[in-house]
Amino acid sequence: MVEQPQVTTAQIRDWCDRSRVPGDRPELTDTASLLIAAGYLTPAGRAIVVRRASTNRPLPAIDGGFGELRRLQRVIAQTEHQLAGPMVPGVVAAVLRNRLNGANRRREDLRKQVVNPKGVFAGGTRAIRRERRENVYLEIDERERLFAGLTCTPTPNVNSSSPMRRAGTVAMDRLAGVVGQVAAKSGSPQAEQWANQLLGVGREAAPLAGATAPGNASFVDGYETVLFIAGHYYDRVVGNPAWRSDHFAAQRTQVNLQAELAEIAADVIALRAVRIDLDRSKRDAGFDAAFAEQIDQRETTLRPVWTELLDRVQALVEVAHVVESAAIELRILAEYDKAATIDDRIDQLIARSGDREISADNSRRLTEQVRSGEEQLRIYRDVLQGNIARLSPAVPRELPARYEPS
Template sequence: MVYRSVPAPTSAEIRSWCDRSQIPGDRPELSATAASLIASGFLTPTGRAVVVRRVSSGLPLPTVLAGFGELRRLQRAIAQAESQTSNPMMPGVVSAVMRNRLNGLIRRREDAHKTVVSAKGVFAGSTRAIRRERRENIYLEIEERERLFGGLLYTPTPNAAAARSMREAGGAAVGRIVGLVGQVASRSGNTQAEQWADELLGTSQPEASPPGTASFLDGYETILFLAGHLYDRIVNNPAWRSDHFELQRTQVNLHAELAEISSDVIALRAVRIDLDRAKRRGGFDKDFAQQIDKREEALRPVWSELIDRVQALGEVAHVVESAAVELRILDEYNRAATIDDRIDALISRSGDREVSVDNSKRLTEQVRSGEENLRIYRDVLQGNISRLSPAPSIVLPERYEPDR
């Protein structure tokens, strides 16, 4: 069997991916934990600390049955439907069906909202239990859960912006809507109706990404997804949870690192939105435009630092996966040693001990080699961990206006 680990991306590769808003390769959607930690970037520092503390302690967080990636697609479908129904030129009969479908999508979102905000069975329900959780700083207040749900609506999800989002969320209803559009078009000869049908079916727009590529709305979402993806690769790896890396696990809180990266990315994006808006409105003034350019220039090191922090996560993931290879090999050696012990018992009864001794020496040398490699991985991981977290958190405005 051949064991492989995924090479860590370089900072230049991460920057290029963010510039294109695309990451090569088929990427699984984020785990519920990673999505929640990223969404905690929308919370106040106190609320974010509660989310991190609960994850670190193994306590549950709100989740939805379909997954937060599906919640993101639902939000995209709602945005598309709202855009369609706001068109004053749409035929009345089609608009009525579209509004009915939009109401259905909104009801699904409200069900998810209740699940996350009420969080029955997740947070304390009685007054006494709530007081206890507050004393232990593990109770997420209702206002913070509202913010968490708002963040979860924008969970970084591969190819969530594809034109087919409405069709996937609408199912048979979209077919009925398109049928009505077609009827209107045939009776009136209205080419606009045909364009509406194309938009609903996604036939007039190219796919968001080529096969084998994950696409996102912008570079900020791209880097958030990559950070969450690397987090999942690390924490779900048995090597990271093994005794070999017990010391390293105490030296860095990966849950807090992901939450802080998310908070800084969201704050940075909010500042960039404000700068772009200010430049559009007052860019006619040369001095004002130059001032905006200077502020944008000052933000570039912040973006570079975030890229380096995510790249450090990639290095940790690579080292942990390489160590997992060694652990699996050592496990196979240990199983082989068990077989050799049984063989040794049989051979000892026949008076021949040399084969067993040779096998023991061979296995001992192999295990020592594997353990030496693990020591090397621990040393390398120590250096990678030192690149995480020491930088002070960036204090930026909290306002954030994500694209739909």
């Protein structure tokens, strides 16, 4: 009997409400990051990224993975925010501006690796025409959007690694003024040290109160959390040898996991954008009771969409769970096959020596074990069939311009 999945929809909802996933989670692969970033593209551009990923065509990549790009973008935003503060002393501001310029140059280098990568997209006129006919050529403007989306790659603990996330407060500004006076009297090394503390680098960087505990992965909000969960379990499915085996060849033709992840990302991004617009409208015109009530009704109407997205992600989680369980069965079957090979070799050796005969009971027992393993795999295939049916809703739901959970 197949074990029940360890992650339920209620658990996923709780993780999103807390913007935290338990356990040490690896960063998303390049393919998962690109598919999630494709949610920021137009439907045509998103389909091209999905098609390239599904057919194993080259896709942009950077050294260290796209999580590094997300962290770099965070440093740039934090530094710009700090420089905009009125209390940053000049000697510290000079150090921060120097670092900001270096970070911007690094980001521009990474942008070129995504927008104009070598050996990824067609370069010559004839090759571009051929890729356009095959509908796999991503236009320059779509690549720019893809890079912008990659700067928002769901990355664990990107906000808990630096005290700068609280920069700009009155307390930080006052502290900056005091340390700036000390730095001005003492020289540039102290200013460099203060900049290190501001940016959260070096040994002197003090940890934030309430920072993410070890063994947890924290995120900006519930939307980023659900995107990471979807990408994480997508990686676990496609990276599992059992999914790529002949046993699940039929299931691989029934669902396009790349398209599922990209569409989930597009819907989550649309929900977030709609929620931001609703909150802005309510903040600007919430003094009108009738208008505020109308906005609340729209939020209530959209709320089931969030539940549907959580169900789709949970179905993907179940697929990963079943595939991983099937992988264990496949390893057991492989050991059975190995044992059968050993028995054959022993049988041949005994036949040549004529000393003894192999036990017929052992052979029958091994045969029964192999048949039991094959029956278990059939059960896994049936369970996968149901999970795949849950991934894509029968009637695609059209979202308004762009919303958030609670």
